[in-house]
Amino acid sequence: MPVEVFEKFESRRSTKANQVSQSSAELGYIVRGTADDLVARGAAQTASPATYDSLARQNVQIEPLGPQLWDVTVRYGSSDSGGTPTPSEASFNFETGGGTQHITQSKDTVQARAASGSTAPDFGGAIGVTADGVDGVDITVPVYQFSETHYFSDAQVTGAYKGAIFSCTGKTNAGGFKGFAPGEVLFLGASGSKRGDGPDDDWEITFRFAASPNETGLSVGSITGINKKGWEYLWVRYADAEDTGSGAIIKKPIAAYVERVYDDANFGALGI
Numbered sequence: 001m002p003v004e005v006f007e008k009f010e011s012r013r014s015t016k017a018n019q020v021s022q023s024s025a026e027l028g029y030i031v032r033g034t035a036d037d038l039v040a041r042g043a044a045q046t047a048s049p050a051t052y053d054s055l056a057r058q059n060v061q062i063e064p065l066g067p068q069l070w071d072v073t074v075r076y077g078s079s080d081s082g083g084t085p086t087p088s089e090a091s092f093n094f095e096t097g098g099g100t101q102h103i104t105q106s107k108d109t110v111q112a113r114a115a116s117g118s119t120a121p122d123f124g125g126a127i128g129v130t131a132d133g134v135d136g137v138d139i140t141v142p143v144y145q146f147s148e149t150h151y152f153s154d155a156q157v158t159g160a161y162k163g164a165i166f167s168c169t170g171k172t173n174a175g176g177f178k179g180f181a182p183g184e185v186l187f188l189g190a191s192g193s194k195r196g197d198g199p200d201d202d203w204e205i206t207f208r209f210a211a212s213p214n215e216t217g218l219s220v221g222s223i224t225g226i227n228k229k230g231w232e233y234l235w236v237r238y239a240d241a242e243d244t245g246s247g248a249i250i251k252k253p254i255a256a257y258v259e260r261v262y263d264d265a266n267f268g269a270l271g272i
Helices: 037-047 159-168
Strands: 004-007 013-015 024-032 055-066 069-077 090-103 137-152 185-194 203-211 215-220 223-228 233-242 249-259
Touching (some): 037 069, 159 185, 215 249, 223 249
Antiparallel strands (some): 024 069, 090 137, 215 223, 233 249
16 A cells, blocks of 8 residues: 555644744644554655745654554744754854964064174074074964855765765865965864754754965075965075175075975865
8 A cells, every 4th residue: 555645624724923933834744554653754744845935844743543544743934943044054254363383584684783893694584593503483374264154954964975074174275265276275174963853954064264375486585486385384494604794604595395285175075
């Protein structure tokens, strides 16, 4: 005997309020042809609309009436009641702050002074030069941190999709992403939870990112034409040299290196 679903005569009870969050509706069904309550509930859910009078389906209640006979009530309400966003909505947050970076080379030596009768050695922008090396200094660099919260249906959040999120974590964007050039965005990870335990309940997932600008035409001492992406690392090799002005032995930058320390990934797999 096939499973059959009939809408009841007293179905479609509804309340329309001035505030959308206070509006509600109920659709009633009779299901027959199965002794399995889960099958009966699924049949009623399939037969009922996902939305009714602009209200979202919120829950399905089922009660037995007899052998292979079920009474089902499908309730509808505002998706934003209680301040909960609907699945089609998304929320965004951002913060401009500073990351910390250790540098050994300044952008420019503003002033160099020596005691009377002597000349200050020209270190070519090296910071904290000692007899053994270059100490450098920790500085604050611009980092744009942002997060996005998106809502997905239960069917979208598969094991493969969770794996895609995992595979992108700790990687930079291989292509353009959210207005940023390739290499500027680092995916810090995501956290998600399901809002309810039914097949119609959705997932709330928050994605976290940090962005650092790509740079071109950088100079280190007499070394020019250095280009680096936002999350690549620049370091400088120094060697002893004699400063012609003061006659002192100095540390002179002789080479600059740009290192890739993160893999990249296609952030299109995140689906946002």
